[in-house]
Amino acid sequence: MLAIIGGSGMTKLPCLEISHRQIVRTPYGEPSGPLTFGKIRDHEIVFLARHGHGHTIPPHAVNYRANLWALHLFKPKRVIAVVSVGGIRSDLSPGKIVVPNQIIDYTYGRKFTYFDNTDRPITYTDFTYPFCSRARDYLFKAAKLANEVVIDGGVYAVTQGPRLETAAEVNRLEQDGADMIGMTGMPEAVLARELGLSYAAIAAVANHAAGRGASIRAIPLEEVYAVLDKAMESVRNILEHLVIINDD
Template sequence: MLAIIGGSGMTKLASLEISHRQIVRTPYGEPSGPLTFGKIDNQEIVFLARHGHGHTIPPHAVNYQANIWALSLFKPKSVIAVVSVGGIRADLTPSTVVVPDQIIDYTYGRKCTYFDKTDRPITYTDFTHPFCLETRRHLLLAAEKANEKIIDGGVYAVTQGPRLETVAEVNRLEQDGADMVGMTGMPEAALAKELGLPYAAIAAVANHAAGRGTSVRAIPLEEVYAVLEKAMVSVRNILGHLVKINDG
């Protein structure tokens, strides 16, 4: 089974033949919504909309612990996180699709670990490679089979949100080595690593980050959503090919 977490621009999978939805209770509260089960090309899929039905849960308020725990109960072979980002690096232009390979975490106040109890020994999680190398390779192979252009690698800066960044903040992110900026990659990736889930992200570039691109003006949100939907067409095509690889 392949697990897919949909973010902004992907609150559902149009190609998913839904069999049922299931409400899952966890020790960490309720996930963003019911898990949706079904098939794509006869391959089993479980889907969760990160921001809930109607896209109502802001990035800092997502119950990442419950979401990842709920998906782990069904022992997926891989977890694919669909995220939208702003492009910092020059080649990460709007509508580009990229598979990041590193993360810098700028979030705060989020419940970021399953090992926060004092009644057991401290557990340290190796986060050298935040994304599963094999799952990343499968995403890149799926893009090749789908004849979709994709960029291999990039540093994903995760900010708190829900506001967007200032030009000065993006300048700092770039100086830190970030290539793109979004709001949902952490603690999601770290929690998946703690539970031993093979997790990788596929990022759709919705817009230039603040101060980047040919114009420094703020881009109207309706334009951002239009670009994001264009990128999501490619993402859905890639995921459609990924399910066959994941089943192999």
């Protein structure tokens, strides 16, 4: 089974033939919503909208621990996280699709580990490579089958949100080595690693990061959403082909 976490621009999967929805209780509280089970092209998947069905949960308030815990109970073969980002690197222009390979975490105050109890030994998690290489490879195979162009690699800077960054902050992030900016990659990625899940992200570039692009003016959000909607069509196409090869 493939698990898909939908982000901004993807609160549901139109191609999904829904069989049922299930409320899951976890030791870490409530997930963002019920898990949606169904099939795409006769292959089973489970889907969770990270921000809730109505996109009402801001990035810093998402219960990432509950979300990942709920998904792992159903033993998915892979977990694919759909994220939207602002592009810093020149080739990451609005509408492009990228599969990041690294993360820099700038978040704070989020519940970021399952190993925070003092009644058991300290557990250290190897996070050298934050995304599963096999899951990333499957995304590239699916993109090829779907005739979609996907950029291989990039450093995903995860900021706290929900506000967007200043131009000065983007300059700093670029100096740190970041290629794109989003708000939901952490602690989602490390929690998946702690649970032993094969996890990768596919990112839709919704806009140029602040101070980047041909124009440095602030881009109206309605323009950003229009670009994101179009990019998500490509992401959905890739996911539809991914379910075919996920069982291989």
